[in-house]
Amino acid sequence: xxxxxxxxxxxxxxxxxxxxxxxxxxxxxxxxxxxxxxxxxxxxxxxxxxxxxxxxxxxxxxxxxxxxxxxxxxxxxxxxxxxxxxxxxxxxxxxxxxxxxxxxxxxxxxxxxxxxxxxxxxxxxxxxxxxxxxx
Amino acid sequence: xxxxxxxxxxxxxxxxxxxxxxxxxxxxxxxxxxxxxxxxxxxxxxxxxxxxxxxxxxxxxxxxxxxxxxxxxxxxxxxxxxxxxxxxxxxxxxxxxxxxxxxxxxxxxxxxxxxxxxxxxxxxxxxxxxxxxxx
DNA sequence: ATCTAGTTTATAATCTTTCTAAAGTGAAAA
DNA sequence: TTTTCACTTTAGAAAGATTATAAACTAGAT
Ligand SMILES: [Mn+2]
Ligand SMILES: [Mn+2]
Ligand SMILES: [Zn+2]
Ligand SMILES: [Zn+2]
Numbered sequence: 001x002x003x004x005x006x007x008x009x010x011x012x013x014x015x016x017x018x019x020x021x022x023x024x025x026x027x028x029x030x031x032x033x034x035x036x037x038x039x040x041x042x043x044x045x046x047x048x049x050x051x052x053x054x055x056x057x058x059x060x061x062x063x064x065x066x067x068x069x070x071x072x073x074x075x076x077x078x079x080x081x082x083x084x085x086x087x088x089x090x091x092x093x094x095x096x097x098x099x100x101x102x103x104x105x106x107x108x109x110x111x112x113x114x115x116x117x118x119x120x121x122x123x124x125x126x127x128x129x130x131x132x133x134x135x
Numbered sequence: 136x137x138x139x140x141x142x143x144x145x146x147x148x149x150x151x152x153x154x155x156x157x158x159x160x161x162x163x164x165x166x167x168x169x170x171x172x173x174x175x176x177x178x179x180x181x182x183x184x185x186x187x188x189x190x191x192x193x194x195x196x197x198x199x200x201x202x203x204x205x206x207x208x209x210x211x212x213x214x215x216x217x218x219x220x221x222x223x224x225x226x227x228x229x230x231x232x233x234x235x236x237x238x239x240x241x242x243x244x245x246x247x248x249x250x251x252x253x254x255x256x257x258x259x260x261x262x263x264x265x266x267x268x269x270x
Numbered sequence: 271a272t273c274t275a276g277t278t279t280a281t282a283a284t285c286t287t288t289c290t291a292a293a294g295t296g297a298a299a300a
Numbered sequence: 301t302t303t304t305c306a307c308t309t310t311a312g313a314a315a316g317a318t319t320a321t322a323a324a325c326t327a328g329a330t
Binding site for chain 1: 209211212213229231238240244245246247248249250251253254256257258259260261262263264265266267268269270
């Protein structure tokens with residue numbers, strides 16, 4: 001994703017393209033592959049990459065704003081920290097607890113043959129498959 | 136599960152059957168159906184049920200001891216609190232975010248037809264299916 | 271250039287969970 | 301039974317992640 005598109009992405013979500021948001025968005029979205037991160041890991045990487053440091057509160061604010069805008073999704077992973085994902089399409093994950101690393105699985109690469117009916121008047125919103133890895 | 140079995144369960148895991156442990160174990164395991172809970176919800180229910188209150192630290196200690204002994208499992212649910220489960224067999228869950236309620240799905244009731252290979256020298260430890268519900 | 275609502279920031283506050291260390295207790299040994 | 305001591309409970313402190321606060325800053329409209 002190019003810088004011009006990043007500005008569009010921000011503006012179209014009603015987010016002013018501030019210096020901090022553009023830097024964070026560039027870091028997150030100017031890459032080909034999915035990026036999984038926690039606020040802590042993102043903060044470390046941004047600190048390493050950027051000359052001027054961004055306040056931790058701003059990183060939290062920005063990540064939440066991006067999530068609300070639909071530019072990031074949240075992945076539930078065992079542990080205390082919240083994981084975010086630049087892949088906002090429906091997909092699944094491998095999880096390597098040795099390295100705390102998430103790996104995407106395309107939705108088409110998992111086919112579920114049999115699934116129970118949703119209980120009492122409820123419907124199925126989505127199905128998440130989480131595959132834990134070992135050595 | 137009967138009280139005598141609860142004492143056996145504790146002793147066989149190397150846990151002294153103290154007053155608090157027996158009360159918590161009785162509350163958790165003397166029921167037919169699976170029970171899903173957080174430490175907070177368990178604490179509230181125990182406070183309501185018991186005459187003498189158990190310290191929050193003891194509830195944390197006990198729940199972890201039971202988990203380590205294999206009498207409880209942990210379920211990863213979106214949100215800040217940790218969920219525990221009296222069903223320690225391999226199974227899946229529905230999750231109703233309206234009520235924050237987990238519902239068990241028997242492992243046999245979900246059949247996965249196609250699954251990707253584990254990456255680079257890793258193996259699959261287990262597969263967790265999490266079905267989010269809506270109205 | 272001015273203005274203002276939106277944004278950033280340092281810091282405090284909150285919330286869940288874990289740690290600490292002192293007091294209490296189960297059960298083995300005497 | 302009494303003694304003993306490792307294990308357990310407990311209140312409160314501490315930790316760690318996240319959110320709230322409010323003052324300073326700024327993008328972009330006028
Ligand atoms: Mn988590
Ligand atoms: Mn969670
Ligand atoms: Zn992903
Ligand atoms: Zn369950």
